[in-house]
Amino acid sequence: MSTLTGQRPSGPAPHRPSALTRYGRPTGLTWTVLRLHRTALYVWGAALLTVVAALVWMHAIGPDARAATGGCDAADPFPMDCGIIQETEAHKIYANGLALVSACVTYLMYAVAVWAGAALTGRELESGTARLAWTQSVTPARWLATRLAVPAVLLTAGTTLAVLLGDWARRAGNQELFGGWFDTNVFISSGPVAVAYALAGLALGALAGLALRRALPAAAAALAAAYVLHEVLDRFRMSLWPAETATGLSALRLPNGTLVLEHGAVTGDGERLSTSMACVGTDSAAALERCVKGSGLTDFWTTYQPESHFWPLQLVESGLLLAVTGLAAAAAFALLRRRHA
Template identity: 35%
Template structure:
């Protein structure tokens, strides 16, 4: 009887503790949603407008290209296509490109630094919500929203972008739109979220936190962009004649140079103005040329490689933010 009574009491206590923990988690979630409901509804409305615009653009593009000769299009045809549909599509792509900065600025400023600067976070912490639960809600809700919203927007953008006759529109070639396609915008946005959270915790003042976020994001993303063409090994083509730097609409040329007698590669030298390629080869005792490029089949591997790198960076920065929160507010 005694054992049964103790077991029942222990189970009741455990159940009550679980209920209280769930209640506190839901309370933190509700508090974050309530405090930033205007921003949440605004973001949802903007997403609906952008997705609707992309659907309209795709419908217009497919209708226009179906009614005109796209095998050998006239200049006026391409100009109208670019001005009417290509330019608005590019502007939405630019929004996707700068979205990480917007996300990081919002998280660093209004979500975290403003509450730490004004002291309003103490209200939440005195309502049975621990500092870590408060911070987890601050990170988890935007992360889920970004994964869902940016994934939808990025997928819709790529769906519309593919409907363009890309071979006739150099500005829309895939290697010029890497920041706007596939999983890359999602990974960049998550990195912006993590950097914003860490900057808000470190700086604790809105305007300096905004500046620190933008600077830190540039510092992290610039090396990624510099190494973008090396995240997947490029294809190499050898030739006796000097190859051109533009070849079709699917091949991204990333390097050109000379091949010596032993098969080694020499980056393209400066042989001077007016020097024939054959004479340039002779000056450097080379026997041919090499060309490094990414064919169209490399697009998806390159996009996923960059997204993986940025996601790993986001996890590292988010881990640093959690460590800092635990150390300063145990």
Template identity: 35%
Template structure:
């Protein structure tokens, strides 16, 4: 593989050509998932009962729609794992392992500028495509509320209906980059970055309900809670029954708090990547 050209306009063009397959794959993924959600909402969900006609397959329609919505949500929600693998492997790790990056640095491209160019295009693509997926998923999720079996507390629905989806993808890009700079081996960085992001998401999902103060209700006897609450704890104590829960109105405080945490991790990983690259490439005094 040839080194990157030192000219100002050549670097972005070369990076675009170099990672064109990944950008095309991401574009196809965004378009395909958006089309699938539109099809589910406008075709699969249109059963005869909604038109006042005899319905012999309403149960089948409901199950099919709910199941496919769940799988679409999983593919959209956990796409950040693939982003982490791409960043650790193809984007950074492969060029460090093959020596292409160092060759570019010797031809007039500063390491910091090289890394900036490497991250800018994927970040723009992730932000644009991720935002489109969030908007389409939110529309599809709200279009057929009586058919969707997932609640706002579902891990995927919680993530894919707001900016948290984009935040995880940007964090995956940053963590994958940092992992590649640390390990400098394609396969090792690919697997480690994906594993770190998966584990990080699992930890935050487990503690998600703690990110905003929950409500607690007590009473001498059993009581009913409002619909669609996130029940996190219930039982009996010396004062009677109690229940701790997050109401639906806490969705955005919880969502935006986790988004801020994930973006902070992304910023720290990006800063560490630039500092590590500078430390390893600067000439000794």
């Protein structure tokens, strides 16, 4: 009778599954983001599985690739003697495979920025999907937070996995086969800076989409912003941590794995010659003394970044990228709040 009269039945209300776990799967805004951008999710998952499979393979053939260098080791003090003795099929697959994976991880930022600008925010604003969500008890701030948080978690997890597996695969081979630690692709794909680049691309793309509210212009603007950020940091990377300077014989015989920033000599008049390569390769103090007397020079100096500076440089660059990410995200929220206050 209570049903016919419109009254609610007495007793406790029936239990309803949580919005995040209903029917064993995520719902609400999280599920909406995953469902709306499922194509990008599938592409990301397929790309990640491909990278994982490739790196596992690189690790498996690493010992065979190492044998192609005749036992050469990165700690060898004479890097010129560290050449490839016999090129094998394993060497070519290992070197080219790691180079390709490193490039994919390094330039992931561009793809993320374009997608975030074009699809994550730009297309939803252009098509009216975002405004429809705002009329269904979803605030603009919550809408944007979900669209940033969900891909950020997926990007962080996937990129971290690729970086860890990449380091695992490199340790199985030899440094001479995939470049120095300071090479752009190796540096970015070997540490937390790879994750920071991906997150920066996400924030820049989202900001571009909110600012322009059209997919194609937002994608172009996000790509341009990601390119500028990437190139600026790449150019000034080795200035983010103080370099070291060696003089005398030490300046002429730096350990393998060192990045030389500047090398020069000092004349008898005290003038510093920054382009002089005199006496480079001298292998003893006596030979250096003879070379100095014959060249009229009094000393040598080299400014360099040792391999031990890899982690300080990684952390400083990551910090800068995360600061850019935070500023871009804050600007996106401020822009959204101003337009829908």
